[in-house]
Amino acid sequence: xxxxxxxxxxxxxxxxxxxxxxxxxxxxxRTQELATTRPKRKRxxxxxxxxxxxxxxxxxxLEDGPAELKFQSLADRSNVAVSNVYHHFGGVLExxxxxxxxxxxxxxRDLMTALGEEADNEPRIFARxxxxxxxxxxxxxxxxxxxxxxxxSTELGELEGFTRPLPAMAALIAGHMGQHLPPDTSERxxxxxxxxxxxxxxxxxxxxxxxxxxxTMDEAAAGGSLWLGDHWEELLAxxxxxxxx
Amino acid sequence: xxxxxxxxxxxxxxxxxxxxxxxxxxxxxRTQELATTRPKRKRxxxxxxxxxxxxxxxxxxLEDGPAELKFQSLADRSNVAVSNVYHHFGGVLExxxxxxxxxxxxxxRDLMTALGEEADNEPRIFARxxxxxxxxxxxxxxxxxxxxxxxxSTELGELEGFTRPLPAMAALIAGHMGQHLPPDTSERxxxxxxxxxxxxxxxxxxxxxxxxxxxTMDEAAAGGSLWLGDHWEELLAxxxxxxxx
Numbered sequence: 490x491x492x493x494x495x496x497x498x499x500x501x502x503x504x505x506x507x508x509x510x511x512x513x514x515x516x517x518x519r520t521q522e523l524a525t526t527r528p529k530r531k532r533x534x535x536x537x538x539x540x541x542x543x544x545x546x547x548x549x550x551l552e553d554g555p556a557e558l559k560f561q562s563l564a565d566r567s568n569v570a571v572s573n574v575y576h577h578f579g580g581v582l583e584x585x586x587x588x589x590x591x592x593x594x595x596x597x598r599d600l601m602t603a604l605g606e607e608a609d610n611e612p613r614i615f616a617r618x619x620x621x622x623x624x625x626x627x628x629x630x631x632x633x634x635x636x637x638x639x640x641x642s643t644e645l646g647e648l649e650g651f652t653r654p655l656p657a658m659a660a661l662i663a664g665h666m667g668q669h670l671p672p673d674t675s676e677r678x679x680x681x682x683x684x685x686x687x688x689x690x691x692x693x694x695x696x697x698x699x700x701x702x703x704x705t706m707d708e709a710a711a712g713g714s715l716w717l718g719d720h721w722e723e724l725l726a727x728x729x730x731x732x733x734x
Numbered sequence: 735x736x737x738x739x740x741x742x743x744x745x746x747x748x749x750x751x752x753x754x755x756x757x758x759x760x761x762x763x764r765t766q767e768l769a770t771t772r773p774k775r776k777r778x779x780x781x782x783x784x785x786x787x788x789x790x791x792x793x794x795x796l797e798d799g800p801a802e803l804k805f806q807s808l809a810d811r812s813n814v815a816v817s818n819v820y821h822h823f824g825g826v827l828e829x830x831x832x833x834x835x836x837x838x839x840x841x842x843r844d845l846m847t848a849l850g851e852e853a854d855n856e857p858r859i860f861a862r863x864x865x866x867x868x869x870x871x872x873x874x875x876x877x878x879x880x881x882x883x884x885x886x887s888t889e890l891g892e893l894e895g896f897t898r899p900l901p902a903m904a905a906l907i908a909g910h911m912g913q914h915l916p917p918d919t920s921e922r923x924x925x926x927x928x929x930x931x932x933x934x935x936x937x938x939x940x941x942x943x944x945x946x947x948x949x950t951m952d953e954a955a956a957g958g959s960l961w962l963g964d965h966w967e968e969l970l971a972x973x974x975x976x977x978x979x
Contacts, residue, residue, distance in 0.1 A: 550886070552888065553888060553889065554886060554887045554888040554889040554890075555800060555801070555886055555887070556800070556801075556803075556826075556887065556889055557889070558801075581801075634885075634886060636940075636941060637882045637885070637886055637940060638886055640879075640882070640940050640941060640944065641795070641799060641800055641879060641882055641883055641886070642799045642800070642801065643797065643798060643799040644798065644799040644801055644802070645799075652941075652944050652945055652947070652948030652949075653948070655945060655948045655949055656948060656949060659949055680949045680951050683945070683949065684942075684945050684946070684949065684951060687937070687941060687945055688934060688937035688938045688941060688942055688945070689933060689934055689937055690937070691937045691940060691941050692932070692933035692934055692935070692936040692937025692938070692940070693933045693937070695881075695882060695885050695936060695937070695940070696881060696885060696897075696932060696933060696936050697929075697933055699885065699897050700897055700900060700928070700929055700932055700933070701929070702897070703897030703898070703900045703901060704897075704900055704901060704904055704925045704928065704929065706925050706929060
């Protein structure tokens with residue numbers, strides 16, 4: 490393996506936005522702290538207790554695997570009595586639904602915040618920054634794994650809520666790009682970006698680390714962001730050219 | 735939404751290889767057949783019984799969600815008595831390990847077969863065909879979901895076996911391309927291809943359908959294969975040019 494050479498030639502030209510520490514990572518740390526360091530039970534509001542239980546459920550899924558999502562483990566981890574876990578949720582399925590809803594809400598907030606912060610840029614910069622922000626939110630191991638868990642949990646029913654923010658995002662991106670491009674081009678590009686960024690980010694967050702290890706690749710050589718960014722630049726440049734002519 | 739226009743402009747230029755019905759899809763159909771249509775118990779060799787139980791485990795994970803992986807459900811589905819399920823596996827964790835091993839073995843066989851069948855092509859065609867074969871194996875919903883399940887099942891321990899075929903694949907691709915490119919370039923490109931194809935395929939297999947539905951995109955407009963193929967062509971063309979000069 491020629492790791493040193495590889496890393497020089499393929500080093501990521503967009504190191505900053507794509508290597509952002511995403512909100513997701515920080516929340517995992519917070520999850521662990523809340524879920525493991527509390528010495529003994531204390532009085533909580535019903536909302537606090539629910540939140541503790543959902544944080545414990547998330548920590549169990551990410552650290553011990555979804556199979557560990559049981560009342561006793563949740564009670565131990567959240568420091569809430571088993572009877573109280575029953576009181577707040579009634580069943581494991583309700584806890585799963587509660588966690589899925591919480592993840593959807595946070596994901597929507599994170600994605601829309603990221604988009605809003607870039608709205609002042611001119612369209613080419615905007616599109617690039619939006620891509621990198623969406624990418625860094627979705628590729629966080631936390632979101633990638635929780636989305637994977639939700640997709641696999643067919644017992645949750647037709648809960649395809651992790652896609653809930655996507656149409657609004659597509660409309661926001663298309664609207665901004667529509668200032669410089671024909672409406673149908675903007676709409677099509679917005680969908681195309683979101684679709685491709687999302688599948689790369691979730692795939693990378695889920696299986697990227699294991700593949701990197703197996704192929705002894707370094708971080709810089711592996712970044713899906715590199716080729717995605719290059720490709721996107723070329724695609725957008727072509728569309729802007731077409732629109733100008 | 736401008737679906738008709740979108741589909742015309744972004745229709746996949748590589749319809750054949752990327753739209754291959756992968757082995758995975760066919761096996762899912764077989765899984766269902768074996769697991770649901772048998773009317774009553776019959777004599778089986780121990781190997782047959784193990785195989786039936788693992789097929790039932792796979793069907794349960796894919797159709798009812800990993801949470802349904804319980805002895806009673808496995809017994810019902812495989813038409814093997816609960817006591818016999820215990821006899822063959824002893825615990826749910828052993829069944830999970832058995833299924834993960836089976837999936838790894840099949841994935842290795844499918845990927846290496848796909849690669850072997852393309853080995854006679856000249857390097858540029860070879861690389862493109864190999865990409866599309868690896869992509870169509872990994873993006874099958876069966877593999878994407880089972881790989882996702884394995885990655886999330888931390889209780890399986892350090893079982894990162896879904897990456898097992900990857901170093902051999904990288905060596906095979908690098909060896910073939912090394913006939914026309916410097917060794918370090920071939921090696922780097924082979925790693926880069928495998929990494930990127932694998933994350934796109936797994937991401938697409940897991941979340942692609944839900945995103946397509948949410949954005950009301952049609953199949954042709956969504957194909958990750960399109961831009962991946964374009965980008966790869968450009969990358970390889972540049973490297974071949976460099977090597978020739």
